[in-house]
Amino acid sequence: MKVFFFIPNLQQGGSERQILATLNSLPPHFEPILCLYHDEVHYRRELPADQPRYVLGSPKMTLRGFVELVRILRREQPDIVHCYRDKANFWGRLAARIAGVPVVISSCRTRMLELRYLLSERVMSEMASLVVVNSVGTAEELIKLAQVRPERIQVIHNALDTEFFRPPSAAERAEARERWGLAEGQRALLFAGRISLQKHQLGALLALDELAREDALPDDVVVLLAGRDRDPRIAKLVHRVAARRELAPRVRALGSQRDIRSLYWASDLLLMPSLWEGLPNAVLEAQACALPALVSHAANRDSIVEPGVTGVEVPTAERAALREALRTLLAAPPERWQQMGAAGRQRMLSRFAPDRIQGELLATYERLLSEHAALASTRGSLS
Known part of the structure; x- marks a missing residue:
């Protein structure tokens, strides 16, 4: 199963650490592909040796970068595109739909979203299979302010490496x-x-x-x-x-x-x-x-x-x-x-043990792919 992760960069922050935690804990039958806007990496030691697979080469999304993103998705043909952060959520979902990716997930992991994001999210959320949030507060904000349908949202808390983050001797x-x-x-x-x-x-x-x-x-x-x-x-x-x-x-x-x-x-x-x-x-x-x-x-x-x-x-x-x-x-x-x-x-x-949280995310991946396959089969039988 090929999962394409898209985020602007890996500067210091919670979303960046969570995407790295996911990359480093995927089972062998998952093939992760990390794509960044530009190669700004704070967490170099935590980054797998073969990642990022792609760097678009610009700190901001450009027409050239967007065309390149669509081209990459068409070539890689991932089963899932999973986007992180506001701007990557917008461009990643749009590119994934143009490229025909079966399952598209956006991750919203903050409160007090920018006005332009709130205004666009009602429409953009319909282009995603699911909007994953890491807190109840974020889910409530998306429902009340961005008018995202509740059934489009799932709360999955952050994974925590409790072996690394432990009491000191x-x-x-x-x-x-x-x-x-x-x-x-x-x-x-x-x-x-x-x-x-x-x-x-x-x-x-x-x-x-x-x-x-x-x-x-x-x-x-x-x-x-x-x-x-x-x-x-x-x-x-x-x-x-x-x-x-x-x-x-x-x-x-x-x-x-x-x-x-x-x-x-x-x-x-x-x-x-x-x-x-x-x-x-x-x-x-x-x-x-x-x-x-x-x-x-x-x-x-x-x-x-x-x-x-x-x-x-x-x-x-x-x-x-x-x-x-x-x-x-x-x-x-x-x-x-x-x-x-x-x-x-x-x-x-x-x-917040990592096995529990990562299990929720992987089960979500499997469920969305299964639902997509069932829908495609139904459409095929009707035609």
Whole structure:
């Protein structure tokens, strides 16, 4: 079975990591073909040696690139085209239908879609066999705002490599903390994600600044900002707040980091106060590493964190609630954080194990191909 995966690039991001997880876990009877707009690859080590098979050679879709995509599809004749990200979803579905591909799947893995995508998705979703989303919130947005038919949508959560993302040994934690310059007794609060409006580092830093001004931010607290500057204006504000007198000695801007696991191992609490989310990989990974998490409701639509058990959930975009949750957590004993982290690990094992999630996706591939074959047979008998 030949599956053609289409995505603009493999820059740092959740969709990119998920497509790589799928590529690396397909059974032998599947032949994956990866096609990119352009060869921007952040995850080179995770990329199979024979991929990408095709690169269109442009950071944006052009007429020449689209014609080349159709030509490639006609030559390869895949059984399935599976597209990721907004623009690739649009062009990939169109090219696949022109090329006569039997099964076409688009993946929508974010919230707050661009207006042009929402306006086109009602029509474009009808050109796909299925729209796969990774969260309940994304499905609701497509149904309500883009008017996609519910039967066209299936929720398949992100797969999580629970063998790689695991709790560290004492030696591994000590090594990770030394690498990131954390002294004994310091507590590290980790933001893992691009610095942007969506991830809302700004609101959390303002909440921490308020605690510091009240002299309620313990001296042992260090804040790690791990992620690229995604929105220049927001990033400028984030760094400006981080440079305030009360926060500057505590906040460390690390930029984009490849070895995110070592940051989970070194840290004591994950912060994910997002204004909107699909299914945030960082929360899955951190909890699998036994790191408790403080998340917004928007980041927890799929109940990744069990409030009070594996972490804390706060109302979205309410800085006062975030501040008070931080105050309470920072006053809790270390044993409480460790208990929540351990419970988070068990929750990830039961809900997001890779075999379970990948099994859902492969079963979906098989079902759609079977349905297509049955429909083709019916049409053939009628003619």
